[in-house]
Amino acid sequence: MAEKLTPREKGFSEWYVDLIQKAKLADYSDVKGCMVIRPNGYALWENIQRVMDKMFKDEGVRNAYFPLLIPESYLKKEAEHVEGFNPQLAIVTHAGGQKLEEPYVIRPTSETIINRSFSKWIQSYRDLPLLLNQWANVMRWEMRTRLFLRTTEFLWQEGHTCHETEEDAEKRTLTMLEVYRTFAEDYMAMPVLPGRKTESEKFAGALRTYSIEAMMQDKKALQAGTSHNLGQNFAKAFDTQFQGRDGQQHHVWQTSWGSSTRLIGGLILTHSDDAGLIVPPKLAATHVVIIPVGIGGKAPEAEKAQVLEKVHALAADLRKAGLGVVVDDDETKTPGFKYNEHELTGTCVRIELGPKDLAKSSCVMVRRDLRQKEFVPLDEAVTKVQAMLDQMQKDLFKKAKDFRDAHTFEVNSFEELKAKADDGFLLAHWDGDAKTEARIKEETGLTTRCRPFSLKQEPGKCVMTGNPSQGRIVFSKAY
C-alpha cells in the first residue's frame, strides 16, 4: 500500500512556492530575481517592523536613512568588503542621459556610505556611542533566488553603531544578537541557536560575525539574523576618528547587524502545514475571522439579521480587546469555502456563528494550528479567544523546538556526519581549518552554521555565558 503523500512530503520547495502564491503573499516579478510582495505578505513585514523597531528603540537605537546609490570608490576602500560583494553588485553607469564619471553601486548593504557620514559626525568620545538603524531595500545579484529567502532586491533593517572601545562594540554585537533571538523565539515562535560564524562564513569586512540559526520543517537551516563586530576596519578605511578621553585621536569600534524579509520565509517554513499558512498570533494581522453561517438564500430575513447583529457585536468586542478581526459575511461564498480560504491565509482563530449557536448563546471556535471545533458560550468569547491565542503562540514554539531537538545530533566521525547529512543539525568537532570545512561541504553538502553559545541579559548589555555544545560546531544543509 503506497502511503498518500502530503503536499509537503511530495516536494518541500514546490509546496513552499505554491503556498506563498495561493496565500497571496508574493508573486514572481518580471524583474529577474525580484518579487512583488502582496498586501498579505506586506502585512507580516509591517508587524515584524513594528515589533522589532520598538525593540531597537528600547536599546537606544534611532532610525535614519541613507542613499540607495553608493559611489563605487566607497566600496573599494575596504578591501575585504569589496571583494566579498563585488560579484553581487548592480551598478548604475548612466544617468541624466549621460555616462557617469564614477559609477554608482546600488547598495548591497550600507556600511560604506554610512561610514562616510559617521566620519563627519563624530569628533569626540562624547559623540559615542552612536546607534543607528535604517529600514531600507538593498540589492544583491544572486545566482539563484527563492521567494522571501533570497531575492535580488529585498527589504531589511541594517543597524550601524560606533563605540569608544572594542569591548563596547563586542557587547553591542551580542546585545543585538540577543534582540534577534528574542524576536525570533518570543514573537515568531521560531527557536534559534545563537552562535558564532566561521571565518569563511563571516561578513566581508567584519572581525567576527554572529548569527541566529533556525531549523525549517525540512530540517534545513536558515540564518535568520546576523550581528557583526566590525572592529576598526571601516573606521580605518573611512577615517572615522574621535578624540578620546586621553586627548588622542582613535578610530571608532563598530558593529552592524541586519535581518530581512527572509524572516517571512522562515515563518512560513517553520509553522505552516498542508492546509496553508500558520502565523504566530503575536505577528498576525488578522487574529480572528468571524464567519456567519445560515445566512444565505432563503434563510428568514429576521434570523439573518439576528445572526449578523450578533456577529458584528462580537467583532466589536474583540476589536475593543485589541485584536485584528475580520467579518466574512460575503453571501456569494459558502461557509466551507471560507473555512478553507482563511486556513490558507493563516487567520489564527475562526469563529462560526449561526442560528443553532444563537439558540444556545454560543459559538464555534477553531484554532488554526489544531483545526478542532470547540463550543464556547458567547459571553466568554473574548477571554476564550485571548487564551487561545496565548496558548497557540506557546504551542507553536514548543512544536518547532521539539522538532528541532528531535533532529539535532552529536556526531563523532566524518562517516557519521556524512551518513546523517540530511537529518538536521549535526553537532560535530571541527579542527577549525577552512580546508576541512570546504572538503566537508564538497563531499556532504553540509555547511557550518555556527558555534552556539548562550546569552545572558545584564542591565544595559548582553554577555556570552557559555558554550552549550561543548566546543562543537553545528553542521547542516542550509537555505
Add this chain to the structure above:
RNA sequence: CGGGGAGUGGCUCAGCCUGGUAGAGCACUUGGUUCGGGACCAAGGGGUCGCAGGUUCAAAUCCUGUCUCCCCGACCA
C-alpha cells in the same frame, strides 16, 4: 555556468509521436436554485499555441536557431 524539466485564454494542464487551422478543469460574466467543511444547473466572454526562420497545399504538431521560466548544484541573508 553545469545537470534536468517546461513554455498553449487569468491559473493548472491535455493535444505534438502518427501535420488538417485549438480543448478541459479552475477562475470570470449573466440567470436560477443553493449556503453548518472548497455548491449545482444553464447560457456566455476570453488564446493566431514564447520568438524567428524553414519544410509543406496546410504547422501548436516536423526541422533549425533563439529567448524565457522552473527545479537540482556552484554564489549567498
